[in-house]
Amino acid sequence: MAMAIAAASMSKSSFFPCSAFDLSSDRYTRTGDSPPRSRKDFVFVVNPKGANGRTGREWKKLLPYLQERLGPQCNICQSITLGRYHAVDITREAIRGGADAVVAVGGDGTLHEVVNGFFWEGNPVLANDQGPDHSTTLGLIPLGTGSDFARTLGWRNDPCEAVERIVEGIRSKIDVGVLTANSGEKHFFINVADIHLSAKAGYYASKYKTFGKLCYVIGALKAFIGHDNLDMKIKVDEGGWELCHKVTALCIGNAKYFGGGMKITPTANPTSGAFEVVILQDFKWYDFVFKLHKLYRGTHLSEPNVCTRSVKSIEVVEVTGKGDVYVQSDGEHLGFLPAKCTILPAAIEFFR
Ligand SMILES: Nc1ncnc2c1ncn2[C@@H]1O[C@H](COP(=O)(O)OP(=O)(O)OP(=O)(O)O)[C@@H](O)[C@H]1O
Known part of the structure; x- marks a missing residue:
C-alpha cells in the first residue's frame, strides 16, 4: 500500500x-x-x-x-x-x-x-x-x-x-559548490550560483511560479525595473582583488543551465572539479533583446561584453557597498553581496 x-x-x-x-x-x-x-x-x-x-x-x-x-x-x-x-x-x-x-x-x-x-x-x-x-x-x-x-x-x-x-x-562523483553568505552561513549548490540582475530576476520569478515557465519572463521584466550595472571586485582562487566594471550579472556554474533553460555557463561540468564563471558586463536592455537567443544556445561567450574563466573559488564584493545586490544559488534567493563560492570536488555520489 x-x-x-x-x-x-x-x-x-x-x-x-x-x-x-x-x-x-x-x-x-x-x-x-x-x-x-x-x-x-x-x-x-x-x-x-x-x-x-x-x-x-x-x-x-x-x-x-x-x-x-x-x-x-x-x-x-x-x-x-x-x-x-x-x-x-x-x-x-x-x-x-x-x-x-x-x-x-x-x-x-x-x-x-x-x-x-x-x-x-x-x-x-x-x-x-x-x-x-x-x-x-x-x-x-x-x-x-x-x-x-x-x-x-x-x-x-x-x-x-x-x-x-x-x-x-551507474554512479559518478559530482562536485558541489559552497556559497558562504554575508552572515558566514554556508549554502551548498549543484547547479548555478549567480549575482545581480539574474539573481534578482530569479527572486521575482519564484513569486510567479503559478504562471509556469512564464515566471522567468515576468521575473526578468520586474528585475529590469531600476536595474543598474555595478562595479564589483572579485578575488579568484585566493589571488588579488580585481575590478570588474559595470557588471550586469556574474554567474558561477557547476552545471550549465539556469532560469528554465538558459545555457549561461555552457562549458561548466559538474565532474570537472572547477566552476565556469561567466560575467556579463554593461548589458543594456536591447542587448537582451538581440542576444537572448545566444544566451539560450550558450553561444554568448564570444560576445565582447562577456568574459569567462575556470575557477575553484571566487569572492565577490560590491564597490559602492549599498548591500542590495541579489545573490541566489540553484534559483533560491540567498540574500545580498558579499559572497564567496568554493568548489567541493567529487563531493557526492550521483546516479547518472
Ligand atoms: N509541501 C510544500 N508546499 C509548498 N512548497 C513546498 C512544499 N515542499 C517543497 N516546497 C517548496 O517548493 C519550491 C519549489 O519546488 P521545486 O523546485 O521542486 O519545483 P519548481 O519550482 O516547480 O521547479 P524548478 O525549481 O525546477 O523550476 C521549493 O523551494 C520547496 O522549498
Missing part, C-alpha cells in the same frame, strides 16, 4: 529500518525489525507542490512503475515534503539512518534542498550505524518547472527514464 510519510513524524530510531515505509513488497511488516541489508534502502523525497502540483500528480502515476522496477531489489520509502526546507531535514535524517540513496523528486529547488541535506554545519552528514565505507547516493527524478540540472546531464523529460537510471545504478 502506498503511504505518504511526512518526515516530521519520523523519529531517528524509526526511520530505518524502513519497513514501516516499505512500498516495494510485503516481505517486511511493521515490526521495526531490521530488514536484511542485502536490500538497499532508497528514500524518495517528493515535493507535491513542485511545478504547480504536477510533481505530486506525476509521482502518483509513477509509483507503480517504480515499485515494479526497483521494488524487487530495494526498500522504497517515500517522504512527502510539507513545506520549504523540509526536504533538507528529511535527507539528513535519511542519511543518518543509513539510507543507501536519497532521490529528489521535483524541480531544482527540491534538488537544492536535498543536496543541502547531505551537509550539516558545513560538513558531510554521516550514517550513524554504518561502517566508514558506507555512502548515500543522490538521485533525481526531475519533475519541476525548469529542471535545469537535468538539462546539463542531457536527460530527456521522461520520469520513467529517470527510474531506469536508478535501477541501472
Whole structure:
C-alpha cells in the first residue's frame, strides 16, 4: 500500500529500518525489525507542490512503475515534503539512518534542498550505524518547472527514464559548490550560483511560479525595473582583488543551465572539479533583446561584453557597498553581496 510519510513524524530510531515505509513488497511488516541489508534502502523525497502540483500528480502515476522496477531489489520509502526546507531535514535524517540513496523528486529547488541535506554545519552528514565505507547516493527524478540540472546531464523529460537510471545504478562523483553568505552561513549548490540582475530576476520569478515557465519572463521584466550595472571586485582562487566594471550579472556554474533553460555557463561540468564563471558586463536592455537567443544556445561567450574563466573559488564584493545586490544559488534567493563560492570536488555520489 502506498503511504505518504511526512518526515516530521519520523523519529531517528524509526526511520530505518524502513519497513514501516516499505512500498516495494510485503516481505517486511511493521515490526521495526531490521530488514536484511542485502536490500538497499532508497528514500524518495517528493515535493507535491513542485511545478504547480504536477510533481505530486506525476509521482502518483509513477509509483507503480517504480515499485515494479526497483521494488524487487530495494526498500522504497517515500517522504512527502510539507513545506520549504523540509526536504533538507528529511535527507539528513535519511542519511543518518543509513539510507543507501536519497532521490529528489521535483524541480531544482527540491534538488537544492536535498543536496543541502547531505551537509550539516558545513560538513558531510554521516550514517550513524554504518561502517566508514558506507555512502548515500543522490538521485533525481526531475519533475519541476525548469529542471535545469537535468538539462546539463542531457536527460530527456521522461520520469520513467529517470527510474531506469536508478535501477541501472551507474554512479559518478559530482562536485558541489559552497556559497558562504554575508552572515558566514554556508549554502551548498549543484547547479548555478549567480549575482545581480539574474539573481534578482530569479527572486521575482519564484513569486510567479503559478504562471509556469512564464515566471522567468515576468521575473526578468520586474528585475529590469531600476536595474543598474555595478562595479564589483572579485578575488579568484585566493589571488588579488580585481575590478570588474559595470557588471550586469556574474554567474558561477557547476552545471550549465539556469532560469528554465538558459545555457549561461555552457562549458561548466559538474565532474570537472572547477566552476565556469561567466560575467556579463554593461548589458543594456536591447542587448537582451538581440542576444537572448545566444544566451539560450550558450553561444554568448564570444560576445565582447562577456568574459569567462575556470575557477575553484571566487569572492565577490560590491564597490559602492549599498548591500542590495541579489545573490541566489540553484534559483533560491540567498540574500545580498558579499559572497564567496568554493568548489567541493567529487563531493557526492550521483546516479547518472
Ligand atoms: N509541501 C510544500 N508546499 C509548498 N512548497 C513546498 C512544499 N515542499 C517543497 N516546497 C517548496 O517548493 C519550491 C519549489 O519546488 P521545486 O523546485 O521542486 O519545483 P519548481 O519550482 O516547480 O521547479 P524548478 O525549481 O525546477 O523550476 C521549493 O523551494 C520547496 O522549498
